Amino acid sequence: MxxxxxxxxxxxxxxxxxxxxxxxxxxxxxxxxxxxxxxxxxxxxxxxxxxxxxxxxxxxxxxxxxxxxxxxxxxxxxIGQVAEGRQIFPSLTVMENLEMGALLPRARGKMRESIAQVFELFPRLAERKSQIAGTMSGGEQQMLAIGRCLMGRPxxxxxxxxxxxxxxxxxxxxxxxxxxxxxxxxxxxxxxxxxxxxxxxxxxxxxxxxxxxxxxxxxxxxxxxxxxxxxxxxx
Ligand SMILES: Nc1ncnc2c1ncn2[C@@H]1O[C@H](COP(=O)(O)OP(=O)(O)OP(=O)(O)O)[C@@H](O)[C@H]1O
Ligand SMILES: [Mg+2]
Structure with a gap:
């Protein structure tokens, strides 16, 4: 279990x-x-x-x-979670949000690999990596919330x-x-x-x-x- x-x-x-x-x-x-x-x-x-x-x-x-x-x-x-209401950092860029997800000791050393995996899963995030997260559409913000969670290698x-x-x-x-x-x-x-x-x-x-x-x-x-x-x- x-x-x-x-x-x-x-x-x-x-x-x-x-x-x-x-x-x-x-x-x-x-x-x-x-x-x-x-x-x-x-x-x-x-x-x-x-x-x-x-x-x-x-x-x-x-x-x-x-x-x-x-x-x-x-x-x-x-243990990762994607919280109710997509909690991202709205004033940071997409890339910065993803990097924040990789601050955990378990994830830090694998940041590049994790970013590549997230961008493969969500090509839209790769296209918009420099965009301020709060200006993304609701659907894109949800992708980002999931991407950020995955950066922690749950x-x-x-x-x-x-x-x-x-x-x-x-x-x-x-x-x-x-x-x-x-x-x-x-x-x-x-x-x-x-x-x-x-x-x-x-x-x-x-x-x-x-x-x-x-x-x-x-x-x-x-x-x-x-x-x-x-x-x-x-x-
Ligand atoms: N921080 C809190 N302080 C006091 N009561 C709370 C708190 N968080 C939740 N509750 C109460 O606990 C109960 C369960 O809330 P919870 O948010 O877990 O429900 P939920 O099943 O997620 O509902 P929803 O589908 O509306 O999101 C509710 O009566 C709620 O008002
Ligand atoms: Mg709830």
Missing amino acids: ILEIENLELYYGDAQALDRVSFAVEEGELIAIVGANGAGKSSLIHTIAGIVTPRSGRIRFRGTDITGQPTHITCNLG ELIMFDEPSLGLAPALVQELFKTIRALNRRGLTIILVEQNVAVSLKLASHAYVLENGRIVMSGSGPELLNDDRIRNAYLGI
Whole structure:
């Protein structure tokens, strides 16, 4: 197992955001996490990344306990995330943004190689490497956010609603990219409002409700489940 989550409980003050969340991710898997607004999806990603600290429970990455470890530690172990709302540095150029992604000790020595890989994956970023990132289109900024994450040479990437605000054609491109990254061996946790597509891609999926996993199964299993179809697919 690349990631093991055991009985995770997270509170913001008195408000509980995660309630005894447990699951495990195998190396090379693509798993989906589905749930309504406020269900706790981003909180789960933030807890794994070390942005927030759980009250109890355990997180292990490749067998190492990383519970409560700060982000620079989890990142340097190979846990990357593409945050909700594409967090890039808007006043820096595309190239500078990518370089910032490679500041981790694990990635520093491989910067040239990583840039070549990112430019191969996203030729558009190569064409625009001197452009100020904040002036790029929404779709281009999303590519940059993914590119910057890849510069850190992650082994596990957590995507938080990457398709938000993208036109349908770009959403298709984005999912192709995510699948391609997974085929190259990257383990992926995908949180998506686009439930139908994410369940199609996922080998395993979990449904979060009020901070609790209420259902799990293979992507196709959940896609055919009446409760999921009613609640998340509107069919
Ligand atoms: N920093 C915070 N301080 C206090 N409460 C928070 C904080 N972050 C999230 N919450 C609360 O925790 C709950 C879970 O939020 P979270 O952002 O994890 O949901 P989500 O599933 O990602 O929702 P969405 O689909 O809208 O992004 C919500 O009730 C939210 O208001
Ligand atoms: Mg969220």
